[in-house]
Amino acid sequence: MSLHAVCAWLAATPASHLMQAHQWMVPAVQTVHILCIAIVFPAMGLFCLRLALLAGSSRHLTETARRRLPWAWAALGALLATGALLILAEPTRELPNPAFQAKMALLLAALALTLWCQRAGRRPVDRRAASGTGALARVAAAVALLLWVATAVAGRWIAYLIET
Amino acid sequence: MPDAADLPALLKSLEQLPLPTAVRESDWLFPIIETVHVLALVTVVGTVGRLDLRLAGLIRRERSVRELARELLPWTWAAFAMAALSGLLLFSSAASKYAANPYFRVKLLLLLLAGLNMLAFQLGAGRRMAQWPAGTVPPAGARVAGFVSLTLWCAVITAGRWIGYSMH
Numbered sequence: 001m002s003l004h005a006v007c008a009w010l011a012a013t014p015a016s017h018l019m020q021a022h023q024w025m026v027p028a029v030q031t032v033h034i035l036c037i038a039i040v041f042p043a044m045g046l047f048c049l050r051l052a053l054l055a056g057s058s059r060h061l062t063e064t065a066r067r068r069l070p071w072a073w074a075a076l077g078a079l080l081a082t083g084a085l086l087i088l089a090e091p092t093r094e095l096p097n098p099a100f101q102a103k104m105a106l107l108l109a110a111l112a113l114t115l116w117c118q119r120a121g122r123r124p125v126d127r128r129a130a131s132g133t134g135a136l137a138r139v140a141a142a143v144a145l146l147l148w149v150a151t152a153v154a155g156r157w158i159a160y161l162i163e164t
Numbered sequence: 165m166p167d168a169a170d171l172p173a174l175l176k177s178l179e180q181l182p183l184p185t186a187v188r189e190s191d192w193l194f195p196i197i198e199t200v201h202v203l204a205l206v207t208v209v210g211t212v213g214r215l216d217l218r219l220a221g222l223i224r225r226e227r228s229v230r231e232l233a234r235e236l237l238p239w240t241w242a243a244f245a246m247a248a249l250s251g252l253l254l255f256s257s258a259a260s261k262y263a264a265n266p267y268f269r270v271k272l273l274l275l276l277l278a279g280l281n282m283l284a285f286q287l288g289a290g291r292r293m294a295q296w297p298a299g300t301v302p303p304a305g306a307r308v309a310g311f312v313s314l315t316l317w318c319a320v321i322t323a324g325r326w327i328g329y330s331m332h
Protein backbone atom coordinates (compact mmCIF):
# COMPACT_ATOMS: atom_id res chain seq x y z
CA MET A 1 0.00 0.00 0.00
CA SER A 2 1.44 3.35 -1.00
CA LEU A 3 1.68 6.31 1.36
CA HIS A 4 -0.98 7.99 -0.73
CA ALA A 5 -3.35 5.05 -0.24
CA VAL A 6 -2.68 5.05 3.51
CA CYS A 7 -3.59 8.74 3.65
CA ALA A 8 -6.78 8.16 1.67
CA TRP A 9 -7.72 5.25 3.92
CA LEU A 10 -7.08 7.24 7.12
CA ALA A 11 -9.01 10.24 5.80
CA ALA A 12 -12.00 7.99 5.07
CA THR A 13 -12.30 6.68 8.65
CA PRO A 14 -15.25 7.91 10.76
CA ALA A 15 -12.89 9.49 13.31
CA SER A 16 -11.18 11.51 10.58
CA HIS A 17 -14.56 12.58 9.19
CA LEU A 18 -15.62 13.71 12.65
CA MET A 19 -12.54 15.91 13.08
CA GLN A 20 -12.85 17.31 9.56
CA ALA A 21 -16.52 18.17 10.17
CA HIS A 22 -15.81 20.22 13.31
CA GLN A 23 -13.33 22.97 12.55
CA TRP A 24 -12.47 23.64 16.18
CA MET A 25 -11.22 20.11 16.80
CA VAL A 26 -7.83 20.33 15.06
CA PRO A 27 -6.75 23.60 16.76
CA ALA A 28 -8.03 22.21 20.08
CA VAL A 29 -5.92 19.05 19.74
CA GLN A 30 -2.98 21.20 18.59
CA THR A 31 -3.36 23.31 21.74
CA VAL A 32 -3.15 20.19 23.94
CA HIS A 33 -0.17 19.07 21.82
CA ILE A 34 1.62 22.40 22.46
CA LEU A 35 0.83 22.27 26.20
CA CYS A 36 2.42 18.81 26.31
CA ILE A 37 5.46 20.18 24.45
CA ALA A 38 5.63 22.84 27.18
CA ILE A 39 6.08 19.99 29.69
CA VAL A 40 8.40 17.76 27.62
CA PHE A 41 10.65 20.33 25.97
CA PRO A 42 11.88 22.32 29.02
CA ALA A 43 12.14 19.12 31.09
CA MET A 44 14.22 17.22 28.50
CA GLY A 45 16.10 20.38 27.51
CA LEU A 46 17.14 21.32 31.06
CA PHE A 47 17.98 17.68 31.81
CA CYS A 48 20.28 17.41 28.77
CA LEU A 49 21.76 20.84 29.40
CA ARG A 50 22.56 19.95 32.99
CA LEU A 51 24.19 16.69 31.95
CA ALA A 52 26.17 18.47 29.24
CA LEU A 53 27.46 21.23 31.52
CA LEU A 54 28.43 19.16 34.56
CA ALA A 55 32.18 19.55 34.31
CA GLY A 56 33.61 16.30 35.59
CA SER A 57 31.58 16.23 38.80
CA SER A 58 30.57 12.60 38.64
CA ARG A 59 28.41 12.69 41.74
CA HIS A 60 26.15 15.35 40.22
CA LEU A 61 26.13 13.52 36.92
CA THR A 62 24.77 10.46 38.67
CA GLU A 63 22.21 12.49 40.60
CA THR A 64 20.97 14.25 37.49
CA ALA A 65 20.83 11.01 35.53
CA ARG A 66 18.83 9.36 38.33
CA ARG A 67 15.99 11.82 37.82
CA ARG A 68 13.44 9.85 35.87
CA LEU A 69 11.42 12.83 34.60
CA PRO A 70 8.03 11.19 35.28
CA TRP A 71 6.08 14.23 34.07
CA ALA A 72 8.07 14.43 30.86
CA TRP A 73 7.45 10.77 30.03
CA ALA A 74 3.73 11.05 30.79
CA ALA A 75 3.47 14.18 28.65
CA LEU A 76 5.38 12.42 25.87
CA GLY A 77 2.67 9.76 25.86
CA ALA A 78 0.03 12.48 25.52
CA LEU A 79 2.11 14.09 22.76
CA LEU A 80 2.14 10.87 20.77
CA ALA A 81 -1.62 10.42 21.29
CA THR A 82 -2.51 13.98 20.21
CA GLY A 83 -0.03 13.71 17.34
CA ALA A 84 -1.77 10.52 16.18
CA LEU A 85 -5.12 12.35 16.27
CA LEU A 86 -3.69 15.18 14.15
CA ILE A 87 -2.42 12.65 11.58
CA LEU A 88 -5.84 11.01 11.55
CA ALA A 89 -7.58 14.37 11.02
CA GLU A 90 -5.34 15.52 8.17
CA PRO A 91 -3.20 12.58 6.94
CA THR A 92 -2.06 14.25 3.69
CA ARG A 93 -0.93 17.32 5.66
CA GLU A 94 1.37 15.14 7.79
CA LEU A 95 2.57 11.80 6.42
CA PRO A 96 4.02 12.87 3.03
CA ASN A 97 5.26 16.16 4.51
CA PRO A 98 9.10 16.33 4.58
CA ALA A 99 8.98 18.40 7.81
CA PHE A 100 6.83 15.73 9.47
CA GLN A 101 9.16 12.92 8.32
CA ALA A 102 12.19 14.85 9.56
CA LYS A 103 10.40 15.49 12.85
CA MET A 104 9.79 11.78 13.43
CA ALA A 105 13.42 10.88 12.64
CA LEU A 106 14.71 13.65 14.93
CA LEU A 107 12.31 12.60 17.69
CA LEU A 108 13.54 8.99 17.60
CA ALA A 109 17.17 10.13 17.67
CA ALA A 110 16.52 12.58 20.53
CA LEU A 111 14.70 9.93 22.55
CA ALA A 112 17.34 7.25 22.01
CA LEU A 113 20.20 9.58 22.88
CA THR A 114 18.46 10.99 26.00
CA LEU A 115 17.78 7.48 27.29
CA TRP A 116 21.36 6.45 26.58
CA CYS A 117 22.69 9.52 28.45
CA GLN A 118 20.47 8.72 31.40
CA ARG A 119 21.77 5.14 31.54
CA ALA A 120 25.42 6.10 31.00
CA GLY A 121 25.21 8.73 33.74
CA ARG A 122 23.76 6.22 36.19
CA ARG A 123 26.70 3.83 35.96
CA PRO A 124 29.03 3.62 38.96
CA VAL A 125 31.54 6.45 39.06
CA ASP A 126 34.71 4.31 38.97
CA ARG A 127 33.58 2.29 35.94
CA ARG A 128 32.57 5.47 34.16
CA ALA A 129 35.96 7.07 34.76
CA ALA A 130 37.73 3.97 33.48
CA SER A 131 35.73 3.81 30.27
CA GLY A 132 35.62 7.57 29.69
CA THR A 133 31.82 7.43 29.49
CA GLY A 134 31.50 10.62 31.55
CA ALA A 135 32.90 12.87 28.81
CA LEU A 136 31.08 10.92 26.12
CA ALA A 137 27.79 11.22 27.99
CA ARG A 138 28.24 14.97 28.19
CA VAL A 139 28.82 15.30 24.45
CA ALA A 140 25.84 13.01 23.81
CA ALA A 141 23.69 15.16 26.11
CA ALA A 142 24.63 18.30 24.17
CA VAL A 143 23.72 16.57 20.88
CA ALA A 144 20.45 15.32 22.43
CA LEU A 145 19.59 18.88 23.45
CA LEU A 146 20.10 20.06 19.85
CA LEU A 147 17.98 17.15 18.61
CA TRP A 148 15.09 18.17 20.91
CA VAL A 149 15.28 21.73 19.58
CA ALA A 150 15.41 20.43 16.00
CA THR A 151 12.37 18.19 16.64
CA ALA A 152 10.33 21.21 17.76
CA VAL A 153 11.59 23.29 14.82
CA ALA A 154 10.62 20.58 12.32
CA GLY A 155 7.20 20.38 13.97
CA ARG A 156 6.59 24.09 13.48
CA TRP A 157 7.60 23.77 9.81
CA ILE A 158 4.97 21.13 9.03
CA ALA A 159 2.54 24.01 8.52
CA TYR A 160 4.86 25.61 5.95
CA LEU A 161 5.68 22.52 3.86
CA ILE A 162 2.22 21.14 3.19
CA GLU A 163 1.95 19.27 -0.11
CA THR A 164 -0.52 20.93 -2.40
CA MET B 165 3.86 61.58 12.16
CA PRO B 166 0.34 60.47 13.15
CA ASP B 167 -1.20 61.61 16.40
CA ALA B 168 -0.46 59.24 19.27
CA ALA B 169 -4.16 58.82 20.01
CA ASP B 170 -4.86 57.72 16.43
CA LEU B 171 -4.23 54.01 16.92
CA PRO B 172 -5.10 52.79 13.38
CA ALA B 173 -2.65 55.27 11.84
CA LEU B 174 -0.02 54.38 14.43
CA LEU B 175 -0.37 50.66 13.63
CA LYS B 176 -0.12 51.42 9.90
CA SER B 177 3.09 53.38 10.38
CA LEU B 178 4.48 50.56 12.53
CA GLU B 179 3.85 48.12 9.66
CA GLN B 180 5.74 50.42 7.28
CA LEU B 181 8.97 50.41 9.33
CA PRO B 182 11.85 48.58 7.59
CA LEU B 183 11.99 45.50 9.87
CA PRO B 184 8.22 44.78 9.91
CA THR B 185 8.16 45.25 6.14
CA ALA B 186 11.02 42.77 5.73
CA VAL B 187 9.21 40.21 7.93
CA ARG B 188 6.04 40.62 5.87
CA GLU B 189 7.70 40.41 2.48
CA SER B 190 10.18 37.61 3.13
CA ASP B 191 9.19 33.95 2.65
CA TRP B 192 11.48 32.83 5.46
CA LEU B 193 11.51 35.45 8.19
CA PHE B 194 7.98 34.94 9.49
CA PRO B 195 8.28 31.13 9.89
CA ILE B 196 11.73 31.48 11.49
CA ILE B 197 10.56 34.11 13.99
CA GLU B 198 7.42 32.09 14.67
CA THR B 199 9.59 29.03 15.42
CA VAL B 200 11.63 31.07 17.92
CA HIS B 201 8.34 32.30 19.41
CA VAL B 202 7.06 28.74 19.91
CA LEU B 203 10.36 27.48 21.41
CA ALA B 204 10.38 30.45 23.78
CA LEU B 205 6.75 30.19 24.84
CA VAL B 206 6.86 26.46 25.59
CA THR B 207 9.88 27.22 27.80
CA VAL B 208 7.99 30.03 29.57
CA VAL B 209 4.89 27.93 30.19
CA GLY B 210 6.85 24.76 31.00
CA THR B 211 9.00 26.41 33.66
CA VAL B 212 6.38 28.72 35.16
CA GLY B 213 3.85 25.86 35.08
CA ARG B 214 6.15 23.65 37.13
CA LEU B 215 6.45 26.37 39.75
CA ASP B 216 2.65 26.87 39.66
CA LEU B 217 2.10 23.15 40.26
CA ARG B 218 4.49 23.27 43.23
CA LEU B 219 2.67 26.35 44.60
CA ALA B 220 -0.68 24.63 44.14
CA GLY B 221 0.67 21.58 45.97
CA LEU B 222 0.09 19.27 43.00
CA ILE B 223 3.62 17.88 42.53
CA ARG B 224 6.29 16.36 44.75
CA ARG B 225 7.29 18.64 47.58
CA GLU B 226 10.82 17.47 48.32
CA ARG B 227 12.19 20.83 47.14
CA SER B 228 11.10 24.12 48.64
CA VAL B 229 9.22 26.70 46.55
CA ARG B 230 12.12 29.09 46.95
CA GLU B 231 14.70 26.60 45.69
CA LEU B 232 12.54 25.68 42.70
CA ALA B 233 11.85 29.35 41.92
CA ARG B 234 15.59 30.11 41.99
CA GLU B 235 16.26 27.30 39.54
CA LEU B 236 13.38 27.91 37.13
CA LEU B 237 12.64 31.65 37.04
CA PRO B 238 15.85 32.76 35.26
CA TRP B 239 14.83 30.44 32.40
CA THR B 240 11.28 31.77 32.51
CA TRP B 241 12.42 35.38 32.21
CA ALA B 242 15.01 34.74 29.51
CA ALA B 243 12.45 32.80 27.47
CA PHE B 244 9.78 35.43 28.13
CA ALA B 245 12.06 38.15 26.76
CA MET B 246 12.59 36.04 23.63
CA ALA B 247 8.86 35.33 23.29
CA ALA B 248 7.96 39.00 23.73
CA LEU B 249 10.55 40.19 21.23
CA SER B 250 9.65 37.60 18.59
CA GLY B 251 5.95 38.22 19.27
CA LEU B 252 6.41 41.95 18.77
CA LEU B 253 8.13 41.29 15.42
CA LEU B 254 5.32 38.99 14.27
CA PHE B 255 2.72 41.54 15.41
CA SER B 256 4.46 44.47 13.70
CA SER B 257 4.47 42.68 10.33
CA ALA B 258 0.64 42.94 10.22
CA ALA B 259 -0.16 45.21 13.18
CA SER B 260 -3.60 46.39 12.00
CA LYS B 261 -4.81 42.84 11.30
CA TYR B 262 -3.57 41.49 14.62
CA ALA B 263 -4.97 44.42 16.59
CA ALA B 264 -8.40 43.74 15.08
CA ASN B 265 -8.21 39.97 15.78
CA PRO B 266 -10.41 39.02 18.78
CA TYR B 267 -8.14 36.10 19.80
CA PHE B 268 -5.11 38.39 19.76
CA ARG B 269 -6.93 40.86 22.01
CA VAL B 270 -7.98 38.09 24.39
CA LYS B 271 -4.39 36.80 24.46
CA LEU B 272 -3.04 40.23 25.43
CA LEU B 273 -5.67 40.54 28.15
CA LEU B 274 -4.78 37.08 29.51
CA LEU B 275 -1.07 37.99 29.52
CA LEU B 276 -1.90 41.15 31.46
CA LEU B 277 -3.92 39.13 33.98
CA ALA B 278 -1.06 36.61 34.36
CA GLY B 279 1.27 39.54 35.05
CA LEU B 280 -1.10 41.06 37.62
CA ASN B 281 -1.51 37.67 39.32
CA MET B 282 2.27 37.35 39.56
CA LEU B 283 2.55 40.89 40.95
CA ALA B 284 -0.17 40.22 43.54
CA PHE B 285 1.67 37.04 44.56
CA GLN B 286 5.03 38.82 44.87
CA LEU B 287 3.53 41.63 46.97
CA GLY B 288 1.26 39.33 48.99
CA ALA B 289 1.64 35.66 49.93
CA GLY B 290 4.98 35.32 48.10
CA ARG B 291 6.79 37.70 50.45
CA ARG B 292 6.95 34.97 53.08
CA MET B 293 8.25 32.36 50.63
CA ALA B 294 11.46 31.84 52.63
CA GLN B 295 9.38 30.47 55.52
CA TRP B 296 7.80 27.66 53.47
CA PRO B 297 9.98 24.61 54.08
CA ALA B 298 10.51 21.77 51.63
CA GLY B 299 7.94 19.02 51.99
CA THR B 300 5.03 21.35 52.78
CA VAL B 301 2.17 22.82 50.78
CA PRO B 302 2.25 26.65 50.75
CA PRO B 303 -0.56 28.71 52.37
CA ALA B 304 -3.91 29.19 50.65
CA GLY B 305 -3.02 32.52 49.02
CA ALA B 306 -0.03 31.00 47.26
CA ARG B 307 -2.01 27.91 46.20
CA VAL B 308 -4.67 30.14 44.62
CA ALA B 309 -1.99 32.16 42.79
CA GLY B 310 -0.54 28.89 41.44
CA PHE B 311 -3.92 27.66 40.16
CA VAL B 312 -4.77 31.05 38.61
CA SER B 313 -1.37 31.29 36.89
CA LEU B 314 -1.62 27.75 35.51
CA THR B 315 -5.12 28.41 34.14
CA LEU B 316 -4.13 31.74 32.59
CA TRP B 317 -1.04 30.35 30.83
CA CYS B 318 -3.03 27.45 29.37
CA ALA B 319 -5.57 30.02 28.13
CA VAL B 320 -2.78 32.17 26.64
CA ILE B 321 -1.57 29.19 24.58
CA THR B 322 -5.12 28.37 23.51
CA ALA B 323 -5.83 31.94 22.38
CA GLY B 324 -2.47 32.05 20.60
CA ARG B 325 -3.19 28.85 18.70
CA TRP B 326 -6.53 30.29 17.57
CA ILE B 327 -4.91 33.47 16.20
CA GLY B 328 -3.27 31.33 13.52
CA TYR B 329 -6.65 29.95 12.44
CA SER B 330 -8.35 33.34 12.20
CA MET B 331 -5.82 35.51 10.36
CA HIS B 332 -6.77 34.63 6.76
